[in-house]
Amino acid sequence: xxxxxxxxxxxxxxxxxxxxxxxxxxxxxxxxxxxxxxxxxxxxxxxxxxxxxxxxxxxxxxxxxxxxxxxxxxxxxxxxxxxxxxxxxxxxxxxxxxxxxxxxxxxxxxxxxx
Amino acid sequence: xxxxxxxxxxxxxxxxxxxxxxxxxxxxxxxxxxxxxxxxxxxxxxxxxxxxxxxxxxxxxxxxxxxxxxxxxxxxxxxxxxxxxxxxxxxxxxxxxxxxxxxxxxxxxxxxxx
DNA sequence: ATTGCTCCCATCGCCTTGCGAGGTAGAATA
DNA sequence: TATTCTACCTCGCAAGGCGATGGGAGCAAT
Numbered sequence: 212x213x214x215x216x217x218x219x220x221x222x223x224x225x226x227x228x229x230x231x232x233x234x235x236x237x238x239x240x241x242x243x244x245x246x247x248x249x250x251x252x253x254x255x256x257x258x259x260x261x262x263x264x265x266x267x268x269x270x271x272x273x274x275x276x277x278x279x280x281x282x283x284x285x286x287x288x289x290x291x292x293x294x295x296x297x298x299x300x301x302x303x304x305x306x307x308x309x310x311x312x313x314x315x316x317x318x319x320x321x322x323x324x325x
Numbered sequence: 326x327x328x329x330x331x332x333x334x335x336x337x338x339x340x341x342x343x344x345x346x347x348x349x350x351x352x353x354x355x356x357x358x359x360x361x362x363x364x365x366x367x368x369x370x371x372x373x374x375x376x377x378x379x380x381x382x383x384x385x386x387x388x389x390x391x392x393x394x395x396x397x398x399x400x401x402x403x404x405x406x407x408x409x410x411x412x413x414x415x416x417x418x419x420x421x422x423x424x425x426x427x428x429x430x431x432x433x434x435x436x437x438x439x
Numbered sequence: 440a441t442t443g444c445t446c447c448c449a450t451c452g453c454c455t456t457g458c459g460a461g462g463t464a465g466a467a468t469a
Numbered sequence: 470t471a472t473t474c475t476a477c478c479t480c481g482c483a484a485g486g487c488g489a490t491g492g493g494a495g496c497a498a499t
Contacts, residue, residue, distance in 0.1 A: 213414075215333025215456070216421045218485050227428045237447050247424055257486045259449055282494060284447070301429060307330045308422055310361055314341045315415060329485065332456050351476050371457045373478060396465060398476070442499080448492080454485105461480080468473075 212251050221261045222270075223304055224253075226289060226297040229271060233288040236262065262287055270296050326365050335375045336384075337418055338367075340403060340411040343385060347402040350376065376401055384410050 228239060236258060243253045265271045270293030275283050289297075342353060350372060357367045379385045384407030389397045403411075 212421065212424075213333050213417055214454095214486050216418070218332040218456080219327050219329025220425050221485080223425060224428050227431075231431065235447075236449090243428075246427060250420070251424060254487055255447095255449075256451085256488070260485080263449095280495060282446075303327055303330070304425070304429070306364070307326065307334075310326075310365060311334050311337060311418070313360060314338050314357075315418070317341075317345065328457055332485080335456080349476080350478090368458055369476095369478075370459070370480090374456080377478095394466065396476075440499100442497100444496085444498105446493100446495085448494105449490100450492105451488100451490085453487085453489105455487105456484090458482085458484105459480105460482105461478100463477080464475100466473100466475080469471085 217257075220304070221253075221257060222265060223297065223300050225258075225261060225265060226270065226293055226300070229287060229289040230294070230297065233286045235276075235284040235286050237284075239287075265293070268296075269293075331371075334418070335367075335371060336379060337411070337414050339372075339375060339379060340384065340407055340414070343401060343403040344408070344411065347400045349390075349398040349400050351398075353401075379407070382410075383407075 224243070225239070228234060228242065234242070236255075240253050240255070240258060243251060262271070262273075266273055266287070269290060271287050271289050273285050273287045276286050277283050338357070339353070342348060342356065348356070350369075354367050354369070354372060357365060376385070376387075380387055380401070383404060385401050385403050387399050387401045389399050391397050
Protein backbone atom coordinates (compact mmCIF):
# COMPACT_ATOMS: atom_id res chain seq x y z
CA UNK A 212 0.00 0.00 0.00
CA UNK A 213 1.41 3.35 -1.07
CA UNK A 214 1.60 5.61 1.94
CA UNK A 215 1.16 8.73 -0.13
CA UNK A 216 -2.17 7.49 -1.40
CA UNK A 217 -3.40 7.35 2.17
CA UNK A 218 -2.85 11.01 2.88
CA UNK A 219 -6.10 12.77 3.36
CA UNK A 220 -8.18 9.61 3.42
CA UNK A 221 -7.56 8.78 7.07
CA UNK A 222 -10.27 11.12 8.45
CA UNK A 223 -12.80 9.49 6.13
CA UNK A 224 -11.75 6.05 7.27
CA UNK A 225 -11.91 6.99 10.92
CA UNK A 226 -15.18 8.85 10.75
CA UNK A 227 -16.77 6.07 8.70
CA UNK A 228 -15.65 3.50 11.22
CA UNK A 229 -16.97 5.50 14.15
CA UNK A 230 -20.33 5.80 12.42
CA UNK A 231 -20.78 2.13 13.29
CA UNK A 232 -20.26 2.92 16.95
CA UNK A 233 -17.64 4.11 19.47
CA UNK A 234 -14.24 2.45 19.25
CA UNK A 235 -10.89 2.75 20.98
CA UNK A 236 -7.56 3.18 19.23
CA UNK A 237 -6.23 -0.32 19.44
CA UNK A 238 -9.56 -1.66 18.29
CA UNK A 239 -9.51 0.61 15.26
CA UNK A 240 -6.10 -0.69 14.26
CA UNK A 241 -7.23 -4.30 14.67
CA UNK A 242 -10.46 -3.69 12.78
CA UNK A 243 -8.72 -2.08 9.83
CA UNK A 244 -6.20 -4.91 9.80
CA UNK A 245 -8.95 -7.52 9.78
CA UNK A 246 -11.17 -5.89 7.22
CA UNK A 247 -8.37 -5.38 4.76
CA UNK A 248 -7.15 -8.92 5.27
CA UNK A 249 -3.86 -7.59 6.57
CA UNK A 250 -3.30 -5.37 3.54
CA UNK A 251 -3.37 -2.17 5.49
CA UNK A 252 -2.00 -1.62 8.95
CA UNK A 253 -3.11 1.71 10.29
CA UNK A 254 -0.01 2.89 12.15
CA UNK A 255 -0.14 4.36 15.61
CA UNK A 256 1.93 7.30 14.45
CA UNK A 257 -0.84 8.08 12.00
CA UNK A 258 -3.85 7.06 14.05
CA UNK A 259 -3.45 8.95 17.30
CA UNK A 260 -2.53 12.32 15.83
CA UNK A 261 -5.43 11.98 13.42
CA UNK A 262 -7.81 11.08 16.23
CA UNK A 263 -6.64 14.00 18.33
CA UNK A 264 -7.02 16.38 15.47
CA UNK A 265 -10.54 15.14 14.79
CA UNK A 266 -11.34 15.64 18.44
CA UNK A 267 -9.85 19.14 18.48
CA UNK A 268 -12.10 19.94 15.53
CA UNK A 269 -15.03 18.58 17.57
CA UNK A 270 -15.91 16.01 14.96
CA UNK A 271 -15.48 13.26 17.52
CA UNK A 272 -15.41 13.08 21.30
CA UNK A 273 -13.56 10.75 23.61
CA UNK A 274 -14.13 9.24 27.01
CA UNK A 275 -12.17 6.84 29.19
CA UNK A 276 -13.89 3.67 30.16
CA UNK A 277 -12.70 1.24 32.77
CA UNK A 278 -13.01 -2.43 31.98
CA UNK A 279 -13.70 -5.31 34.34
CA UNK A 280 -9.95 -5.92 34.64
CA UNK A 281 -9.58 -2.40 35.92
CA UNK A 282 -7.79 -1.21 32.83
CA UNK A 283 -8.74 1.92 30.95
CA UNK A 284 -9.55 2.41 27.32
CA UNK A 285 -10.09 5.65 25.52
CA UNK A 286 -13.19 5.41 23.36
CA UNK A 287 -13.93 7.74 20.49
CA UNK A 288 -17.42 8.54 19.29
CA UNK A 289 -18.58 10.56 16.32
CA UNK A 290 -20.38 13.84 16.92
CA UNK A 291 -23.10 15.39 14.74
CA UNK A 292 -20.57 17.83 13.28
CA UNK A 293 -18.42 14.83 12.41
CA UNK A 294 -21.26 13.18 10.54
CA UNK A 295 -21.86 16.35 8.58
CA UNK A 296 -18.19 16.60 7.83
CA UNK A 297 -18.13 12.97 6.73
CA UNK A 298 -20.87 13.57 4.20
CA UNK A 299 -18.90 16.46 2.70
CA UNK A 300 -15.69 14.45 2.77
CA UNK A 301 -17.34 11.52 1.04
CA UNK A 302 -18.55 13.75 -1.73
CA UNK A 303 -15.08 15.20 -2.07
CA UNK A 304 -13.69 11.72 -2.10
CA UNK A 305 -15.83 10.47 -4.94
CA UNK A 306 -15.16 13.59 -6.95
CA UNK A 307 -11.49 12.97 -6.46
CA UNK A 308 -11.71 9.31 -7.41
CA UNK A 309 -13.76 10.24 -10.42
CA UNK A 310 -11.23 12.79 -11.51
CA UNK A 311 -8.31 10.41 -11.30
CA UNK A 312 -10.22 7.67 -13.07
CA UNK A 313 -11.14 10.13 -15.76
CA UNK A 314 -7.46 10.32 -16.58
CA UNK A 315 -6.64 6.70 -16.04
CA UNK A 316 -9.41 5.57 -18.35
CA UNK A 317 -9.91 8.42 -20.84
CA UNK A 318 -12.48 6.51 -22.82
CA UNK A 319 -14.20 5.05 -19.76
CA UNK A 320 -16.87 6.45 -17.48
CA UNK A 321 -16.02 9.81 -16.01
CA UNK A 322 -19.38 11.05 -14.84
CA UNK A 323 -19.83 12.42 -11.36
CA UNK A 324 -21.33 9.81 -9.10
CA UNK A 325 -21.15 12.11 -6.08
CA UNK B 326 -10.17 19.73 -4.03
CA UNK B 327 -8.40 18.47 -0.93
CA UNK B 328 -4.66 18.67 -1.52
CA UNK B 329 -3.96 15.78 0.82
CA UNK B 330 -6.11 13.54 -1.33
CA UNK B 331 -3.88 14.34 -4.27
CA UNK B 332 -0.72 13.07 -2.67
CA UNK B 333 0.53 10.00 -4.41
CA UNK B 334 -1.92 10.24 -7.28
CA UNK B 335 0.11 12.69 -9.34
CA UNK B 336 2.39 10.08 -10.94
CA UNK B 337 -0.66 8.12 -12.06
CA UNK B 338 -2.21 11.22 -13.55
CA UNK B 339 0.96 12.20 -15.34
CA UNK B 340 1.78 8.77 -16.66
CA UNK B 341 -1.79 8.24 -17.80
CA UNK B 342 -1.76 11.52 -19.64
CA UNK B 343 1.53 10.76 -21.34
CA UNK B 344 0.17 7.43 -22.50
CA UNK B 345 -1.89 9.46 -24.96
CA UNK B 346 1.26 11.02 -26.37
CA UNK B 347 4.13 13.36 -25.51
CA UNK B 348 3.22 16.59 -23.80
CA UNK B 349 5.00 19.61 -22.37
CA UNK B 350 4.51 21.03 -18.89
CA UNK B 351 2.33 23.97 -19.64
CA UNK B 352 0.18 21.80 -21.86
CA UNK B 353 -0.30 19.28 -19.08
CA UNK B 354 -1.53 21.99 -16.74
CA UNK B 355 -3.94 23.30 -19.37
CA UNK B 356 -5.19 19.83 -20.22
CA UNK B 357 -5.87 18.93 -16.61
CA UNK B 358 -7.63 22.23 -16.12
CA UNK B 359 -9.83 21.66 -19.15
CA UNK B 360 -10.68 18.05 -18.48
CA UNK B 361 -11.69 18.71 -14.91
CA UNK B 362 -13.73 21.70 -15.94
CA UNK B 363 -11.49 23.94 -13.86
CA UNK B 364 -11.95 21.83 -10.74
CA UNK B 365 -8.32 20.90 -10.47
CA UNK B 366 -5.39 23.11 -11.29
CA UNK B 367 -2.20 21.11 -11.34
CA UNK B 368 0.28 23.53 -9.80
CA UNK B 369 3.71 24.15 -11.25
CA UNK B 370 5.28 23.59 -7.86
CA UNK B 371 3.82 20.10 -7.92
CA UNK B 372 4.13 19.34 -11.61
CA UNK B 373 7.76 20.03 -12.40
CA UNK B 374 9.28 18.25 -9.43
CA UNK B 375 7.01 15.28 -10.15
CA UNK B 376 8.03 15.27 -13.79
CA UNK B 377 11.71 15.44 -12.93
CA UNK B 378 11.37 12.65 -10.45
CA UNK B 379 9.60 10.49 -13.00
CA UNK B 380 12.39 11.21 -15.43
CA UNK B 381 15.10 10.41 -12.89
CA UNK B 382 13.37 7.07 -12.36
CA UNK B 383 13.45 6.58 -16.13
CA UNK B 384 9.70 6.22 -16.37
CA UNK B 385 9.57 9.12 -18.80
CA UNK B 386 12.07 10.90 -21.02
CA UNK B 387 12.23 14.50 -22.16
CA UNK B 388 13.42 16.39 -25.17
CA UNK B 389 13.46 20.04 -26.17
CA UNK B 390 11.64 20.98 -29.30
CA UNK B 391 11.86 24.32 -31.06
CA UNK B 392 8.64 25.77 -32.41
CA UNK B 393 8.15 27.92 -35.52
CA UNK B 394 8.38 31.04 -33.33
CA UNK B 395 11.82 29.96 -32.27
CA UNK B 396 10.78 29.18 -28.72
CA UNK B 397 11.57 25.93 -26.99
CA UNK B 398 9.29 23.53 -25.25
CA UNK B 399 10.31 20.58 -23.16
CA UNK B 400 8.28 17.56 -24.14
CA UNK B 401 7.89 14.51 -21.94
CA UNK B 402 7.22 11.03 -23.28
CA UNK B 403 6.44 7.83 -21.44
CA UNK B 404 9.02 5.01 -21.54
CA UNK B 405 8.31 1.26 -21.44
CA UNK B 406 9.33 1.15 -17.79
CA UNK B 407 6.84 3.92 -17.17
CA UNK B 408 4.04 1.95 -18.76
CA UNK B 409 4.89 -1.04 -16.62
CA UNK B 410 4.95 1.15 -13.57
CA UNK B 411 1.62 2.67 -14.53
CA UNK B 412 -0.02 -0.74 -14.67
CA UNK B 413 1.23 -1.54 -11.19
CA UNK B 414 0.21 1.88 -9.92
CA UNK B 415 -3.25 1.52 -11.37
CA UNK B 416 -3.72 -1.79 -9.62
CA UNK B 417 -2.53 -0.24 -6.39
CA UNK B 418 -4.88 2.64 -6.97
CA UNK B 419 -7.98 0.52 -7.38
CA UNK B 420 -7.05 -1.56 -4.38
CA UNK B 421 -6.73 1.61 -2.41
CA UNK B 422 -10.02 3.02 -3.63
CA UNK B 423 -11.68 -0.28 -2.92
CA UNK B 424 -10.31 -0.34 0.58
CA UNK B 425 -11.52 3.13 1.43
CA UNK B 426 -14.94 2.45 -0.07
CA UNK B 427 -15.11 -0.73 1.91
CA UNK B 428 -15.10 1.42 5.04
CA UNK B 429 -17.25 4.20 3.70
CA UNK B 430 -19.97 1.77 2.63
CA UNK B 431 -19.62 -1.23 4.98
CA UNK B 432 -22.59 -2.99 3.47
CA UNK B 433 -21.60 -2.19 -0.10
CA UNK B 434 -19.26 -3.91 -2.53
CA UNK B 435 -15.73 -4.30 -1.25
CA UNK B 436 -14.25 -6.88 -3.59
CA UNK B 437 -10.96 -6.29 -5.32
CA UNK B 438 -11.54 -5.22 -8.89
CA UNK B 439 -7.82 -4.92 -9.58
C1' DA C 440 10.61 -11.14 42.16
C1' DT C 441 11.70 -11.21 37.48
C1' DT C 442 10.89 -11.93 32.80
C1' DG C 443 8.03 -11.59 28.98
C1' DC C 444 3.80 -11.13 26.59
C1' DT C 445 -0.40 -8.70 25.25
C1' DC C 446 -3.04 -4.71 25.47
C1' DC C 447 -3.34 0.30 25.11
C1' DC C 448 -1.93 4.91 25.13
C1' DA C 449 1.11 8.43 23.05
C1' DT C 450 5.01 11.36 21.02
C1' DC C 451 9.10 12.57 18.11
C1' DG C 452 11.95 13.30 14.01
C1' DC C 453 12.16 12.06 9.24
C1' DC C 454 10.50 11.85 4.59
C1' DT C 455 7.57 12.86 0.89
C1' DT C 456 4.47 15.71 -1.46
C1' DG C 457 1.56 19.69 -2.82
C1' DC C 458 1.38 24.68 -2.65
C1' DG C 459 2.34 29.70 -2.75
C1' DA C 460 5.57 32.69 -4.09
C1' DG C 461 9.20 34.03 -6.58
C1' DG C 462 12.40 34.12 -10.55
C1' DT C 463 13.87 34.02 -15.71
C1' DA C 464 12.89 34.83 -20.38
C1' DG C 465 11.07 35.20 -25.22
C1' DA C 466 6.93 36.55 -27.93
C1' DA C 467 2.83 38.99 -28.69
C1' DT C 468 0.00 42.90 -27.80
C1' DA C 469 -1.28 47.54 -26.52
C1' DT D 470 7.65 51.08 -23.30
C1' DA D 471 4.71 48.28 -20.52
C1' DT D 472 1.86 44.47 -19.99
C1' DT D 473 0.36 39.94 -20.76
C1' DC D 474 0.88 35.34 -22.23
C1' DT D 475 3.59 31.36 -22.79
C1' DA D 476 6.91 28.37 -20.72
C1' DC D 477 10.46 26.86 -17.86
C1' DC D 478 12.05 26.22 -12.95
C1' DT D 479 13.19 26.41 -7.65
C1' DC D 480 12.62 27.44 -2.77
C1' DG D 481 10.56 27.38 1.94
C1' DC D 482 6.54 25.93 4.20
C1' DA D 483 2.78 22.91 5.93
C1' DA D 484 0.63 18.56 6.37
C1' DG D 485 0.39 13.80 6.96
C1' DG D 486 2.16 8.89 7.33
C1' DC D 487 5.89 6.08 9.26
C1' DG D 488 9.41 3.97 12.15
C1' DA D 489 11.16 4.20 16.43
C1' DT D 490 10.54 4.66 20.98
C1' DG D 491 8.57 4.92 25.37
C1' DG D 492 5.20 4.47 29.39
C1' DG D 493 2.28 1.59 31.88
C1' DA D 494 -1.17 -2.02 33.44
C1' DG D 495 -2.56 -6.88 33.70
C1' DC D 496 -1.25 -11.68 33.50
C1' DA D 497 1.27 -16.10 33.22
C1' DA D 498 5.40 -18.71 33.81
C1' DT D 499 9.70 -19.22 36.00
